[in-house]
Amino acid sequence: MTEHGHHSPRTINTDEPGKTSPTRPKQTPLEQMGGTTGLVYMGLPIVAFVLANSAFGLTYAICIAVGVAVAISVLRLIRKEPLQPALSGLFGVAVASFVAWKTGSAKGFFLTGIWSNIALAAIFLISLLVRRPLAGVVWGALNGSGTAWLQDKPSRRAYDIATLTLTGVFTARAAVWQWLYDDDRTGWLAVARILMGYPLLALAFLTVLWAGRRSAKRLAALAEQQPGPNV
Incomplete structure:
Protein backbone atom coordinates (compact mmCIF):
# COMPACT_ATOMS: atom_id res chain seq x y z
CA MET A 1 0.00 0.00 0.00
CA THR A 2 1.33 3.46 -0.90
CA GLU A 3 1.40 6.45 1.44
CA HIS A 4 -1.92 7.65 -0.07
CA GLY A 5 -3.63 4.37 0.72
CA HIS A 6 -3.87 3.10 -2.83
CA HIS A 7 -2.93 -0.43 -3.77
CA SER A 8 -0.40 -0.79 -6.53
CA PRO A 9 -1.65 -2.90 -9.47
CA ARG A 10 -0.65 -6.54 -9.46
CA THR A 11 -0.21 -8.86 -12.37
CA ILE A 12 -1.91 -12.21 -11.88
CA ASN A 13 0.29 -15.10 -12.84
CA THR A 14 -2.13 -17.67 -14.18
CA ASP A 15 0.64 -20.25 -14.52
CA GLU A 16 1.00 -20.67 -10.74
CA PRO A 17 -1.27 -23.16 -8.98
CA GLY A 18 -4.03 -21.59 -6.95
CA LYS A 19 -4.13 -18.42 -9.01
CA THR A 20 -7.32 -17.34 -10.67
CA SER A 21 -7.10 -17.52 -14.43
CA PRO A 22 -9.02 -15.10 -16.64
CA THR A 23 -12.31 -16.31 -18.04
CA ARG A 24 -11.88 -17.84 -21.46
CA PRO A 25 -14.15 -16.45 -24.16
CA LYS A 26 -16.91 -18.78 -25.23
CA GLN A 27 -16.40 -20.54 -28.51
CA THR A 28 -18.49 -19.53 -31.46
CA PRO A 29 -20.73 -22.16 -33.12
CA LEU A 30 -18.25 -22.40 -35.98
CA GLU A 31 -15.37 -23.01 -33.55
CA GLN A 32 -17.37 -25.67 -31.72
CA MET A 33 -17.83 -27.49 -35.02
CA GLY A 34 -14.09 -27.40 -35.68
CA GLY A 35 -13.94 -24.19 -37.72
CA THR A 36 -13.94 -24.16 -41.51
CA THR A 37 -12.00 -27.43 -41.47
CA GLY A 38 -14.85 -29.01 -39.55
CA LEU A 39 -17.32 -27.87 -42.20
CA VAL A 40 -15.16 -29.47 -44.89
CA TYR A 41 -14.96 -32.68 -42.88
CA MET A 42 -18.75 -32.67 -42.55
CA GLY A 43 -19.24 -32.60 -46.30
CA LEU A 44 -16.61 -35.14 -47.29
CA PRO A 45 -18.56 -38.34 -46.46
CA ILE A 46 -21.60 -37.00 -48.34
CA VAL A 47 -19.57 -36.14 -51.43
CA ALA A 48 -17.77 -39.49 -51.23
CA PHE A 49 -21.09 -41.32 -51.04
CA VAL A 50 -22.56 -39.62 -54.11
CA LEU A 51 -19.42 -40.01 -56.23
CA ALA A 52 -18.92 -43.64 -55.19
CA ASN A 53 -22.56 -44.46 -55.86
CA SER A 54 -22.27 -43.07 -59.39
CA ALA A 55 -19.07 -44.97 -60.08
CA PHE A 56 -19.41 -48.24 -58.17
CA GLY A 57 -22.98 -48.62 -56.88
CA LEU A 58 -24.76 -48.39 -53.55
CA THR A 59 -22.86 -51.03 -51.57
CA TYR A 60 -19.45 -49.53 -52.34
CA ALA A 61 -20.83 -46.04 -51.72
CA ILE A 62 -21.95 -47.02 -48.22
CA CYS A 63 -18.59 -48.60 -47.40
CA ILE A 64 -16.63 -45.63 -48.74
CA ALA A 65 -18.79 -43.03 -46.94
CA VAL A 66 -18.43 -44.83 -43.60
CA GLY A 67 -14.70 -45.34 -44.26
CA VAL A 68 -14.21 -41.61 -44.91
CA ALA A 69 -16.09 -40.73 -41.71
CA VAL A 70 -13.94 -43.15 -39.70
CA ALA A 71 -10.77 -41.77 -41.29
CA ILE A 72 -11.79 -38.23 -40.37
CA SER A 73 -12.36 -39.27 -36.74
CA VAL A 74 -8.95 -40.95 -36.60
CA LEU A 75 -7.29 -37.92 -38.20
CA ARG A 76 -8.85 -35.55 -35.69
CA LEU A 77 -7.78 -37.83 -32.87
CA ILE A 78 -4.18 -37.85 -34.12
CA ARG A 79 -4.19 -34.07 -34.58
CA LYS A 80 -5.79 -33.61 -31.13
CA GLU A 81 -8.71 -31.71 -32.61
CA PRO A 82 -12.23 -31.70 -31.07
CA LEU A 83 -13.66 -35.19 -31.50
CA GLN A 84 -17.31 -34.50 -30.76
CA PRO A 85 -18.17 -33.10 -34.23
CA ALA A 86 -16.37 -36.00 -35.91
CA LEU A 87 -18.08 -38.64 -33.78
CA SER A 88 -21.47 -37.02 -34.34
CA GLY A 89 -20.76 -37.02 -38.07
CA LEU A 90 -19.68 -40.66 -37.97
CA PHE A 91 -22.87 -41.65 -36.16
CA GLY A 92 -24.98 -39.70 -38.65
CA VAL A 93 -23.23 -41.28 -41.64
CA ALA A 94 -23.62 -44.76 -40.12
CA VAL A 95 -27.37 -44.30 -39.55
CA ALA A 96 -27.88 -42.74 -43.00
CA SER A 97 -25.95 -45.59 -44.61
CA PHE A 98 -28.05 -48.16 -42.77
CA VAL A 99 -31.26 -46.52 -44.04
CA ALA A 100 -29.87 -46.42 -47.60
CA TRP A 101 -28.98 -50.11 -47.34
CA LYS A 102 -32.44 -51.03 -46.00
CA THR A 103 -34.25 -49.03 -48.68
CA GLY A 104 -31.91 -50.22 -51.42
CA SER A 105 -31.72 -46.70 -52.80
CA ALA A 106 -28.95 -44.10 -52.72
Whole structure:
Protein backbone atom coordinates (compact mmCIF):
# COMPACT_ATOMS: atom_id res chain seq x y z
CA MET A 1 0.00 0.00 0.00
CA THR A 2 1.33 3.46 -0.90
CA GLU A 3 1.40 6.45 1.44
CA HIS A 4 -1.92 7.65 -0.07
CA GLY A 5 -3.63 4.37 0.72
CA HIS A 6 -3.87 3.10 -2.83
CA HIS A 7 -2.93 -0.43 -3.77
CA SER A 8 -0.40 -0.79 -6.53
CA PRO A 9 -1.65 -2.90 -9.47
CA ARG A 10 -0.65 -6.54 -9.46
CA THR A 11 -0.21 -8.86 -12.37
CA ILE A 12 -1.91 -12.21 -11.88
CA ASN A 13 0.29 -15.10 -12.84
CA THR A 14 -2.13 -17.67 -14.18
CA ASP A 15 0.64 -20.25 -14.52
CA GLU A 16 1.00 -20.67 -10.74
CA PRO A 17 -1.27 -23.16 -8.98
CA GLY A 18 -4.03 -21.59 -6.95
CA LYS A 19 -4.13 -18.42 -9.01
CA THR A 20 -7.32 -17.34 -10.67
CA SER A 21 -7.10 -17.52 -14.43
CA PRO A 22 -9.02 -15.10 -16.64
CA THR A 23 -12.31 -16.31 -18.04
CA ARG A 24 -11.88 -17.84 -21.46
CA PRO A 25 -14.15 -16.45 -24.16
CA LYS A 26 -16.91 -18.78 -25.23
CA GLN A 27 -16.40 -20.54 -28.51
CA THR A 28 -18.49 -19.53 -31.46
CA PRO A 29 -20.73 -22.16 -33.12
CA LEU A 30 -18.25 -22.40 -35.98
CA GLU A 31 -15.37 -23.01 -33.55
CA GLN A 32 -17.37 -25.67 -31.72
CA MET A 33 -17.83 -27.49 -35.02
CA GLY A 34 -14.09 -27.40 -35.68
CA GLY A 35 -13.94 -24.19 -37.72
CA THR A 36 -13.94 -24.16 -41.51
CA THR A 37 -12.00 -27.43 -41.47
CA GLY A 38 -14.85 -29.01 -39.55
CA LEU A 39 -17.32 -27.87 -42.20
CA VAL A 40 -15.16 -29.47 -44.89
CA TYR A 41 -14.96 -32.68 -42.88
CA MET A 42 -18.75 -32.67 -42.55
CA GLY A 43 -19.24 -32.60 -46.30
CA LEU A 44 -16.61 -35.14 -47.29
CA PRO A 45 -18.56 -38.34 -46.46
CA ILE A 46 -21.60 -37.00 -48.34
CA VAL A 47 -19.57 -36.14 -51.43
CA ALA A 48 -17.77 -39.49 -51.23
CA PHE A 49 -21.09 -41.32 -51.04
CA VAL A 50 -22.56 -39.62 -54.11
CA LEU A 51 -19.42 -40.01 -56.23
CA ALA A 52 -18.92 -43.64 -55.19
CA ASN A 53 -22.56 -44.46 -55.86
CA SER A 54 -22.27 -43.07 -59.39
CA ALA A 55 -19.07 -44.97 -60.08
CA PHE A 56 -19.41 -48.24 -58.17
CA GLY A 57 -22.98 -48.62 -56.88
CA LEU A 58 -24.76 -48.39 -53.55
CA THR A 59 -22.86 -51.03 -51.57
CA TYR A 60 -19.45 -49.53 -52.34
CA ALA A 61 -20.83 -46.04 -51.72
CA ILE A 62 -21.95 -47.02 -48.22
CA CYS A 63 -18.59 -48.60 -47.40
CA ILE A 64 -16.63 -45.63 -48.74
CA ALA A 65 -18.79 -43.03 -46.94
CA VAL A 66 -18.43 -44.83 -43.60
CA GLY A 67 -14.70 -45.34 -44.26
CA VAL A 68 -14.21 -41.61 -44.91
CA ALA A 69 -16.09 -40.73 -41.71
CA VAL A 70 -13.94 -43.15 -39.70
CA ALA A 71 -10.77 -41.77 -41.29
CA ILE A 72 -11.79 -38.23 -40.37
CA SER A 73 -12.36 -39.27 -36.74
CA VAL A 74 -8.95 -40.95 -36.60
CA LEU A 75 -7.29 -37.92 -38.20
CA ARG A 76 -8.85 -35.55 -35.69
CA LEU A 77 -7.78 -37.83 -32.87
CA ILE A 78 -4.18 -37.85 -34.12
CA ARG A 79 -4.19 -34.07 -34.58
CA LYS A 80 -5.79 -33.61 -31.13
CA GLU A 81 -8.71 -31.71 -32.61
CA PRO A 82 -12.23 -31.70 -31.07
CA LEU A 83 -13.66 -35.19 -31.50
CA GLN A 84 -17.31 -34.50 -30.76
CA PRO A 85 -18.17 -33.10 -34.23
CA ALA A 86 -16.37 -36.00 -35.91
CA LEU A 87 -18.08 -38.64 -33.78
CA SER A 88 -21.47 -37.02 -34.34
CA GLY A 89 -20.76 -37.02 -38.07
CA LEU A 90 -19.68 -40.66 -37.97
CA PHE A 91 -22.87 -41.65 -36.16
CA GLY A 92 -24.98 -39.70 -38.65
CA VAL A 93 -23.23 -41.28 -41.64
CA ALA A 94 -23.62 -44.76 -40.12
CA VAL A 95 -27.37 -44.30 -39.55
CA ALA A 96 -27.88 -42.74 -43.00
CA SER A 97 -25.95 -45.59 -44.61
CA PHE A 98 -28.05 -48.16 -42.77
CA VAL A 99 -31.26 -46.52 -44.04
CA ALA A 100 -29.87 -46.42 -47.60
CA TRP A 101 -28.98 -50.11 -47.34
CA LYS A 102 -32.44 -51.03 -46.00
CA THR A 103 -34.25 -49.03 -48.68
CA GLY A 104 -31.91 -50.22 -51.42
CA SER A 105 -31.72 -46.70 -52.80
CA ALA A 106 -28.95 -44.10 -52.72
CA LYS A 107 -31.41 -41.33 -51.96
CA GLY A 108 -32.30 -43.20 -48.77
CA PHE A 109 -28.98 -41.89 -47.44
CA PHE A 110 -30.72 -38.54 -46.95
CA LEU A 111 -33.96 -39.76 -45.38
CA THR A 112 -32.78 -39.40 -41.78
CA GLY A 113 -31.96 -35.74 -42.42
CA ILE A 114 -35.48 -35.13 -43.71
CA TRP A 115 -37.10 -36.95 -40.79
CA SER A 116 -34.98 -35.23 -38.14
CA ASN A 117 -35.68 -31.76 -39.52
CA ILE A 118 -39.42 -32.41 -39.64
CA ALA A 119 -39.27 -33.50 -36.00
CA LEU A 120 -37.17 -30.49 -34.96
CA ALA A 121 -39.46 -28.06 -36.76
CA ALA A 122 -42.47 -29.56 -34.97
CA ILE A 123 -40.79 -29.47 -31.55
CA PHE A 124 -39.68 -25.84 -31.91
CA LEU A 125 -43.11 -24.80 -33.20
CA ILE A 126 -44.88 -26.52 -30.30
CA SER A 127 -42.57 -24.72 -27.85
CA LEU A 128 -43.77 -21.42 -29.33
CA LEU A 129 -47.42 -22.42 -29.03
CA VAL A 130 -47.04 -23.31 -25.33
CA ARG A 131 -45.15 -20.03 -24.69
CA ARG A 132 -41.87 -21.73 -23.82
CA PRO A 133 -39.66 -20.84 -26.83
CA LEU A 134 -37.11 -23.60 -27.03
CA ALA A 135 -34.28 -21.31 -28.10
CA GLY A 136 -34.51 -19.57 -24.73
CA VAL A 137 -34.86 -22.78 -22.74
CA VAL A 138 -31.79 -24.32 -24.37
CA TRP A 139 -29.75 -21.11 -24.17
CA GLY A 140 -30.59 -20.66 -20.50
CA ALA A 141 -29.59 -24.26 -19.76
CA LEU A 142 -26.28 -23.91 -21.60
CA ASN A 143 -25.12 -20.66 -19.98
CA GLY A 144 -26.68 -21.24 -16.57
CA SER A 145 -29.08 -18.30 -16.72
CA GLY A 146 -32.11 -20.52 -16.19
CA THR A 147 -35.62 -19.39 -17.11
CA ALA A 148 -35.84 -16.01 -15.39
CA TRP A 149 -36.35 -14.48 -18.84
CA LEU A 150 -39.83 -16.02 -18.96
CA GLN A 151 -41.03 -13.27 -16.60
CA ASP A 152 -39.84 -10.53 -18.95
CA LYS A 153 -42.01 -10.02 -22.05
CA PRO A 154 -39.31 -8.34 -24.23
CA SER A 155 -36.92 -11.20 -23.44
CA ARG A 156 -39.52 -13.81 -24.26
CA ARG A 157 -40.36 -11.98 -27.48
CA ALA A 158 -36.70 -12.04 -28.51
CA TYR A 159 -36.51 -15.77 -27.88
CA ASP A 160 -39.77 -16.18 -29.81
CA ILE A 161 -38.04 -14.62 -32.83
CA ALA A 162 -34.98 -16.86 -32.40
CA THR A 163 -37.14 -19.97 -32.04
CA LEU A 164 -39.22 -19.01 -35.06
CA THR A 165 -36.03 -18.51 -37.09
CA LEU A 166 -34.80 -21.98 -36.19
CA THR A 167 -38.23 -23.41 -36.99
CA GLY A 168 -37.98 -21.79 -40.40
CA VAL A 169 -34.53 -23.29 -40.99
CA PHE A 170 -35.67 -26.82 -40.12
CA THR A 171 -38.83 -26.42 -42.20
CA ALA A 172 -36.92 -25.12 -45.23
CA ARG A 173 -34.43 -27.97 -45.01
CA ALA A 174 -37.16 -30.60 -44.81
CA ALA A 175 -39.16 -29.04 -47.66
CA VAL A 176 -36.23 -28.66 -50.08
CA TRP A 177 -34.70 -32.02 -49.28
CA GLN A 178 -38.08 -33.79 -49.57
CA TRP A 179 -38.70 -32.17 -52.95
CA LEU A 180 -35.30 -33.29 -54.25
CA TYR A 181 -35.86 -36.75 -52.73
CA ASP A 182 -39.20 -37.15 -54.49
CA ASP A 183 -37.58 -36.10 -57.79
CA ASP A 184 -34.74 -38.64 -57.34
CA ARG A 185 -32.09 -35.93 -57.54
CA THR A 186 -29.49 -37.56 -55.35
CA GLY A 187 -26.65 -35.32 -56.50
CA TRP A 188 -28.58 -32.15 -55.77
CA LEU A 189 -29.64 -33.65 -52.44
CA ALA A 190 -25.97 -33.82 -51.49
CA VAL A 191 -25.42 -30.20 -52.52
CA ALA A 192 -28.49 -29.02 -50.60
CA ARG A 193 -27.50 -31.10 -47.57
CA ILE A 194 -24.09 -29.40 -47.41
CA LEU A 195 -25.25 -25.83 -48.16
CA MET A 196 -28.28 -26.00 -45.86
CA GLY A 197 -26.46 -27.90 -43.12
CA TYR A 198 -24.24 -26.28 -40.50
CA PRO A 199 -23.67 -23.03 -42.46
CA LEU A 200 -27.40 -22.22 -42.45
CA LEU A 201 -27.74 -23.36 -38.83
CA ALA A 202 -24.84 -21.12 -37.81
CA LEU A 203 -26.55 -18.13 -39.41
CA ALA A 204 -29.77 -18.95 -37.57
CA PHE A 205 -27.81 -19.24 -34.33
CA LEU A 206 -26.95 -15.55 -34.64
CA THR A 207 -30.57 -14.77 -33.78
CA VAL A 208 -30.26 -16.93 -30.65
CA LEU A 209 -27.10 -15.04 -29.71
CA TRP A 210 -28.87 -11.73 -30.28
CA ALA A 211 -31.83 -12.85 -28.15
CA GLY A 212 -29.53 -14.07 -25.38
CA ARG A 213 -27.62 -10.80 -25.21
CA ARG A 214 -30.80 -8.74 -25.34
CA SER A 215 -32.31 -10.79 -22.54
CA ALA A 216 -29.16 -10.56 -20.43
CA LYS A 217 -29.18 -6.76 -20.68
CA ARG A 218 -32.86 -6.63 -19.84
CA LEU A 219 -32.52 -8.86 -16.78
CA ALA A 220 -29.45 -6.95 -15.58
CA ALA A 221 -31.34 -3.65 -15.90
CA LEU A 222 -34.33 -5.06 -14.04
CA ALA A 223 -32.07 -6.38 -11.27
CA GLU A 224 -30.58 -2.92 -10.79
CA GLN A 225 -34.06 -1.46 -10.39
CA GLN A 226 -34.88 -3.83 -7.55
CA PRO A 227 -34.55 -2.23 -4.10
CA GLY A 228 -31.57 -3.49 -2.14
CA PRO A 229 -31.81 -5.19 1.26
CA ASN A 230 -32.30 -2.93 4.28
CA VAL A 231 -29.15 -2.51 6.32
